[in-house]
Amino acid sequence: MLYIFQILNGLGLGMIYFLISVGLTIIFGLLNFVNFAHGAFFMVGGYLCYSLVALTGSFWISLLIGPLIVAFLAWVSEKTLFHRIYHLPHTFHILVTVGIALILQESAIIIWGPIGKNIAVPQELQGVVTLWSFAYPVYRLFLIAFTIVIGMILWFLLERTRFGALVRAGSESAEMVSLLGVNIHRLFAQTFALGVGLAGLAGILSAPIRGVHPFMGVEVLGIAFVVVVIGGMGSFIGALMGGLMVGLVQSVMSTVWPEGASLMIYGAMAAVILLRPYGLFGRA
Amino acid sequence: MLNIASVHSYYGKSHILEGISMTIGEGELVTLLGRNGAGKTTTLRSITGVVRPQSGSITFLGREMAGREIHEIAQAGISLVPEHRGIFGMLSVEENLAIAVRPGHWTMAGIYEFFPRLYERRKNGGNTLSGGEQQMLSIARGLLTNPRLLLLDEPTEGLAPVIVDEISKALLKIKETGMSVLLVEQNLQICEKLGDRHYVLEEGRIVYSGSAEEFATDHSIQDRYLSVGV
Numbered sequence A: 001m002l003y004i005f006q007i008l009n010g011l012g013l014g015m016i017y018f019l020i021s022v023g024l025t026i027i028f029g030l031l032n033f034v035n036f037a038h039g040a041f042f043m044v045g046g047y048l049c050y051s052l053v054a055l056t057g058s059f060w061i062s063l064l065i066g067p068l069i070v071a072f073l074a075w076v077s078e079k080t081l082f083h084r085i086y087h088l089p090h091t092f093h094i095l096v097t098v099g100i101a102l103i104l105q106e107s108a109i110i111i112w113g114p115i116g117k118n119i120a121v122p123q124e125l126q127g128v129v130t131l132w133s134f135a136y137p138v139y140r141l142f143l144i145a146f147t148i149v150i151g152m153i154l155w156f157l158l159e160r161t162r163f164g165a166l167v168r169a170g171s172e173s174a175e176m177v178s179l180l181g182v183n184i185h186r187l188f189a190q191t192f193a194l195g196v197g198l199a200g201l202a203g204i205l206s207a208p209i210r211g212v213h214p215f216m217g218v219e220v221l222g223i224a225f226v227v228v229v230i231g232g233m234g235s236f237i238g239a240l241m242g243g244l245m246v247g248l249v250q251s252v253m254s255t256v257w258p259e260g261a262s263l264m265i266y267g268a269m270a271a272v273i274l275l276r277p278y279g280l281f282g283r284a
Numbered sequence B: 001m002l003n004i005a006s007v008h009s010y011y012g013k014s015h016i017l018e019g020i021s022m023t024i025g026e027g028e029l030v031t032l033l034g035r036n037g038a039g040k041t042t043t044l045r046s047i048t049g050v051v052r053p054q055s056g057s058i059t060f061l062g063r064e065m066a067g068r069e070i071h072e073i074a075q076a077g078i079s080l081v082p083e084h085r086g087i088f089g090m091l092s093v094e095e096n097l098a099i100a101v102r103p104g105h106w107t108m109a110g111i112y113e114f115f116p117r118l119y120e121r122r123k124n125g126g127n128t129l130s131g132g133e134q135q136m137l138s139i140a141r142g143l144l145t146n147p148r149l150l151l152l153d154e155p156t157e158g159l160a161p162v163i164v165d166e167i168s169k170a171l172l173k174i175k176e177t178g179m180s181v182l183l184v185e186q187n188l189q190i191c192e193k194l195g196d197r198h199y200v201l202e203e204g205r206i207v208y209s210g211s212a213e214e215f216a217t218d219h220s221i222q223d224r225y226l227s228v229g230v
């Protein structure tokens, strides 16, 4: 029975990792851009949740507006800065995005202070549900259900709409997409905003569980890259499976052998790199 | 409708097009011939903005195209069916077509009627198509953007004779709709059958231009410029 608890926790955590990683992987797939600021935008999402809840008293408003603000910030930074460096080698992407991540992190410290904040679980979702003989927090169940819905919407967007087809086509050849008369710069900016907005959403959703602190982005960035490497760069299903796998391993191992979790996760990553360099669901 | 005047294009430091001038009129099918490496593809890439001409001018329907973005030139009404076809392998045939659609004469339904084979294969992935099917898809996609001018880069290259025949019939029908076409092709028979005028490119320069009649009667042109590698 204890394990059901851990597995549900792992699912929720895994879906958070999925939201973060899927943005990272779509951006890499289409723009061939390595975004080390991704975790920092996750952190900004968390702090926006804190401030919007403090300002409006409503978690729901922060859930609605927060991701849009993060997406807008991402869009502005793409339009002013990032799009200028797409053509440069990945090392330049890392250099610039790490710089932006540090700026965001230090700004958070200046605005909200160096010590973390807690965010209350919204009133409607407080308490526990009793399933069979054990109790599980409502908010965590909501988190699982909500992220599944978001995942389905995202899948529909990427697989069943013109926008999604353009994103996938552009991942194969941006030049060919332009030749069809599509403004590829606009598509790049929209995709970047979408991917980063998802990280912001993940930051908001995880805030009532894990609180927020200025360095939360750094932790999560490492995990997101592990997920993307395991699942395969550019793969939606890879981000989902990789995210769930890492979430479940962390959660289940946390009661058994906490240090073992990292060992297993990084071991799995190393194995994937050696055996399937393009990831479990990636393509060459 | 298209006017190219002394265009120079480079790849890095190598000077590929050394002052090309040519014109294409409304409803005309013009061919561009030349040996391998002559610069035919580079000419098409310069027209479509993939390669930015260093100097010279390219006007289309009276507007300057040189220096514009690729998508702006495409939106102005120039469509390229590229060398190697440029099919999106991870997309279905239908998706390959759907993302290209812009309003005009050619519609999805019309295209499926024009290439029934694509209708049969519409649910299949682009990477599962045969070479001939890929070429049809590439041409179909180009048409669906409803261009005023269609550029074709060696549409019959590497295809079996039956398929070459089919493609060439399709090109004839496209020409009969009144579409202006610039056709790069190494298959002389097709060029002679379809072309209203011909240009020959050699080492980045136009070395011959003439009408279909002139070209057909003067075999020395073909011997001089095209014999090797054709």
Ligand SMILES: Nc1ncnc2c1ncn2[C@@H]1O[C@H](COP(=O)(O)OP(=O)(O)OP(=O)(O)O)[C@@H](O)[C@H]1O
Pocket (backbone or CB within 6 Å): B011, B014, B016, B034, B035, B036, B037, B038, B039, B040, B041, B042, B043, B083
């Ligand atoms: N990306 C590139 N970078 C550098 N040089 C290039 C590039 N692409 C083509 N070239 C060179 O430019 C010249 C013209 O090439 P282009 O592809 O235009 O020839 P082509 O007439 O289309 O030949 P083919 O019949 O083989 O398709 C060739 O010498 C080629 O080696």
Ligand SMILES: [Mg+2]
Pocket (backbone or CB within 6 Å): B040, B041, B042, B083, B153
């Ligand atoms: Mg060529």
